[in-house]
Amino acid sequence: MRRQFCHTYTARYDEGDCYGHLTPSAFLRYMQDIAALDAEDIQLPGDGYWIIKRTVIDFAAPVQMHTRLEMQTYGMGFTRITAQRGYEARISTASHDQPVIAARSLWVYVDKRGRPARMPEGTAAIWLPEGPVAPSPEAPFPPAPQDTPETTTYSVRFSDTDLMQHMNNAAYVEVLDNAAWEIYIRAGITPETAILTAQQYDIEYLESARLGETLEIKTWFDEFPAAGHTFTRYQQVMRGDLVLARARSRWLWHTAENAAQL
Numbered sequence: 001m002r003r004q005f006c007h008t009y010t011a012r013y014d015e016g017d018c019y020g021h022l023t024p025s026a027f028l029r030y031m032q033d034i035a036a037l038d039a040e041d042i043q044l045p046g047d048g049y050w051i052i053k054r055t056v057i058d059f060a061a062p063v064q065m066h067t068r069l070e071m072q073t074y075g076m077g078f079t080r081i082t083a084q085r086g087y088e089a090r091i092s093t094a095s096h097d098q099p100v101i102a103a104r105s106l107w108v109y110v111d112k113r114g115r116p117a118r119m120p121e122g123t124a125a126i127w128l129p130e131g132p133v134a135p136s137p138e139a140p141f142p143p144a145p146q147d148t149p150e151t152t153t154y155s156v157r158f159s160d161t162d163l164m165q166h167m168n169n170a171a172y173v174e175v176l177d178n179a180a181w182e183i184y185i186r187a188g189i190t191p192e193t194a195i196l197t198a199q200q201y202d203i204e205y206l207e208s209a210r211l212g213e214t215l216e217i218k219t220w221f222d223e224f225p226a227a228g229h230t231f232t233r234y235q236q237v238m239r240g241d242l243v244l245a246r247a248r249s250r251w252l253w254h255t256a257e258n259a260a261q262l
Helices: 024-042 123-127 169-186
Strands: 004-010 049-059 068-078 082-091 101-110 150-155 195-205 214-221 230-239 242-254
Touching: 004 024, 024 049, 024 068, 024 082, 024 101, 024 169, 049 169, 068 123, 082 123, 150 169, 169 195, 169 214, 169 230, 169 242
Parallel strands: none
Antiparallel strands: 004 068, 049 101, 049 195, 068 082, 082 101, 150 214, 195 242, 214 230, 230 242
């Protein structure tokens, strides 16, 4: 039987957006935290570090502030240098057993210099004692749209960085969402006129951003947001001509009728 590690989180006031919903970046921090707690619980050997390469999150519904979430994480697959984790979060008071948020992430094991390294012997067997399984393949990222993107800029702050002295994975998502809201506001879309909720977030990290660097955020839409419709947002985080991260997220603009049900 595969190992599972469980932990309880309560969505705090400061983890919610202006609608009172848990933000995607806050849930990414839960994912990061429970993975670290799991590794600490088993006293994982080795002196390397884990960094996230790609994360996919599916949101079945918005999570309100102060909601108690029962969360679990487990190993899905391993190679010599990567580990794929699964995550499921359930509302503790829900009458059904379906997760309100489900996710998976591909982690890369690196040495103290940040270079990929082989995991300590026996690491995969801790989570998958019945034998190794390869990570589930993800669909290739689509190429960037050919039309001209909307652009914003951002300077990496001290609070964006982590122990590896680079921009934390959750901070990228905050930057992407804030960049998108700059574009919405230019178009006359405000929190008073639109309730936008995430349905899926897929983000791939390619290079590291460092403290003080100026980044350019490029954003495209398959169809520009409209009331009552879903839309897909494509984004890239750039440093000069280098793509540091790219993301594809799907959102729903709720109408006044269904907003009352959230």
